[in-house]
Amino acid sequence: MAAEREGKGKVKVYGMALSGNVVRVATALNEKGIDFDIVPVDLRTAAHKHPDFLALNPFGQIPVLQDGDEVLYESRAINRYIATKYKAEGADLLPAAASTAKLEVWLEVESNHFYPAVSQLVYQLLVKPLLGGAPDTAVVDKQAGELAKVLDVYDAHLAANRYLAGDHFTLADVNHMGYLFFLGKTPKAELLTSRPHVKAWWDDISGRPAWKKTAAAIPIPPPA
Numbered sequence: 001m002a003a004e005r006e007g008k009g010k011v012k013v014y015g016m017a018l019s020g021n022v023v024r025v026a027t028a029l030n031e032k033g034i035d036f037d038i039v040p041v042d043l044r045t046a047a048h049k050h051p052d053f054l055a056l057n058p059f060g061q062i063p064v065l066q067d068g069d070e071v072l073y074e075s076r077a078i079n080r081y082i083a084t085k086y087k088a089e090g091a092d093l094l095p096a097a098a099s100t101a102k103l104e105v106w107l108e109v110e111s112n113h114f115y116p117a118v119s120q121l122v123y124q125l126l127v128k129p130l131l132g133g134a135p136d137t138a139v140v141d142k143q144a145g146e147l148a149k150v151l152d153v154y155d156a157h158l159a160a161n162r163y164l165a166g167d168h169f170t171l172a173d174v175n176h177m178g179y180l181f182f183l184g185k186t187p188k189a190e191l192l193t194s195r196p197h198v199k200a201w202w203d204d205i206s207g208r209p210a211w212k213k214t215a216a217a218i219p220i221p222p223p224a
């Protein structure tokens, strides 16, 4: 454990392991080998709108990270904090040898292109049925079409790059993993498996021991 962490208590992640944004943070913490507890915040009971939780995140969204005196929201900012503060722990997610330019571009691509399409698809196909609802087929078709176009770009990029930032696994890969996992659990999993370079990338990064630990804590069966 990092020397800086001594005496500060265990890291806490407020949220639910069924949230892709919470899994994003869990992925980074496990890559760093940082022990943490998930403090349950159940969206189904609107716990994220309770005053106690709004005191941690006034936007009323999960995840929130508590690391000693530091209380942070916004999963991508949290992951940048983890990668920077604990640079020397576990996997270096911001390695000097990686292309900084590609790293920054693909962090933005995740947030602006991948996430908007995949999160809506996962919500319709996985979360809504778990909550007892039915997917809206018009939304599913539209978002599947959007995601297909986005993943075509990934496939071309990954044909020439082992990881998103080039030869090295980085924060850019980490930030995708939760939603790639959830996509793989939907009837639209072929969006992931039918693109050879995207599939090879996912097979590679999902084979990492830290990811296996992250996936094992998600309360749906791991990918076949």
Ligand SMILES: N[C@@H](CCC(=O)N[C@@H](CS)C(=O)NCC(=O)O)C(=O)O
Pocket (backbone or CB within 6 Å): 019, 020, 021, 022, 043, 048, 060, 061, 062, 063, 073, 074, 075, 076
């Ligand atoms: N930009 C935020 C998004 C967080 C987010 O959308 N969390 C969802 C769960 S996956 C949530 O709390 N939804 C409830 C709400 O928005 O009221 C982040 O990356 O942390």
